[in-house]
Amino acid sequence: MNRFEIYGNAKNLKLMRSMKEHQHLPHACLFYGEKGSGKKTLAKYFAMTAFCTEEHAPCGTCRNCKKILHNMHPDFIFVEHSGKKQGFSVDTVRKICHDAIVAPNDNNLKIYLFADCDAIGIPAQNTLLKLTEEPPEHVILLFTAEQKTIFLETMLSRMMQIAVNPCSQEECKTALLAQGKNIADSEKAVNACGGNIGKALHWLEDNTMQELTKQVADFTNAIANRKHYEILKILYAYEKDRQQALEFLKLLNLQFRDALIMKYQYENNFLMGCDKASSQALSSVLTSNHAIQLQNFVRDAYLAIESNVSVKLALSAFGGNLLLL
Numbered sequence: 585m586n587r588f589e590i591y592g593n594a595k596n597l598k599l600m601r602s603m604k605e606h607q608h609l610p611h612a613c614l615f616y617g618e619k620g621s622g623k624k625t626l627a628k629y630f631a632m633t634a635f636c637t638e639e640h641a642p643c644g645t646c647r648n649c650k651k652i653l654h655n656m657h658p659d660f661i662f663v664e665h666s667g668k669k670q671g672f673s674v675d676t677v678r679k680i681c682h683d684a685i686v687a688p689n690d691n692n693l694k695i696y697l698f699a700d701c702d703a704i705g706i707p708a709q710n711t712l713l714k715l716t717e718e719p720p721e722h723v724i725l726l727f728t729a730e731q732k733t734i735f736l737e738t739m740l741s742r743m744m745q746i747a748v749n750p751c752s753q754e755e756c757k758t759a760l761l762a763q764g765k766n767i768a769d770s771e772k773a774v775n776a777c778g779g780n781i782g783k784a785l786h787w788l789e790d791n792t793m794q795e796l797t798k799q800v801a802d803f804t805n806a807i808a809n810r811k812h813y814e815i816l817k818i819l820y821a822y823e824k825d826r827q828q829a830l831e832f833l834k835l836l837n838l839q840f841r842d843a844l845i846m847k848y849q850y851e852n853n854f855l856m857g858c859d860k861a862s863s864q865a866l867s868s869v870l871t872s873n874h875a876i877q878l879q880n881f882v883r884d885a886y887l888a889i890e891s892n893v894s895v896k897l898a899l900s901a902f903g904g905n906l907l908l909l
Contacts, residue, residue, distance in 0.1 A: 592751025
């Protein structure tokens with residue numbers, strides 16, 4: 585497709601094409617998955633599929649497809665974030681509800697994209713309920729979010745829900761090379777980020793992210809080799825930065841998950857951590873009971889920090905638990 589390559593998610597692409605062919609496009613659809621996995625890209629693919637005028641949609645070359653590729657289609661509307669938390673304010677949602685009544689400019693459809701809904705509030709969702717349940721015939725609502733649980737059950741029941749998964753590591757590498765990245769850098773990024781293309785691109789441009797994944801790998805190795813001083817030293821570095829501490833724990837949890845997967849010899853396609861070698865080292869010394877305990881420890885620390893408990897206190901408790909294993 586012209587200038588718009590999709591990597592992975594073959595089942596989701598096939599589903600969208602099938603819905604267009606059978607004229608069963610949903611009036612509301614949620615794309616959910618981890619940050620960087622391509623949710624907005626799939627939403628754009630959905631819009632191209634819906635608007636495409638050729639037999640095999642999306643063609644990427646018709647007038648509608650080209651307009652969407654260049655972000656110039658008047659009937660594919662990105663709803664701007666608003667409000668204190670940069671979600672979608674009630675006023676913004678009301679404006680969309682009023683605008684939805686107006687007929688499309690160029691086509692028989694009008695598609696609204698509410699992207700990155702992770703901060704959408706309950707009042708805004710309640711305001712959206714009626715439009716989501718009974719939109720005008722010409723309206724389709726698209727939403728993206730990391731977790732579908734951010735939405736009220738009443739909203740979820742009115743949407744088609746599509747899980748967006750990272751692509752394979754080989755597909756991710758191909759995507760990075762297509763973006764002009766060199767082979768060596770692409771391989772490093774894939775090793776750190778798995779098949780998450782967005783995360784891999786961010787990793788290549790962000791020295792802080794590169795250092796974070798290195799620290800996670802070092803920490804995983806320290807646990808595997810029972811290097812207590814190294815464990816405490818690394819945790820100390822995150823005591824003054826709540827957000828970085830949360831990112832560290834999030835990545836660490838994926839390392840623990842991978843170690844457990846390796847222990848039971850699942851395929852590498854299931855791996856999601858940032859360093860395969862250190863997960864393998866941890867896997868070789870883990871018992872099943874220890875693996876469960878590690879995930880419980882990291883979960884408790886994450887929830888404590890997220891709930892505004894002192895970062896120093898939460899990480900100290902986490903480190904203490906690890907030393908007792």
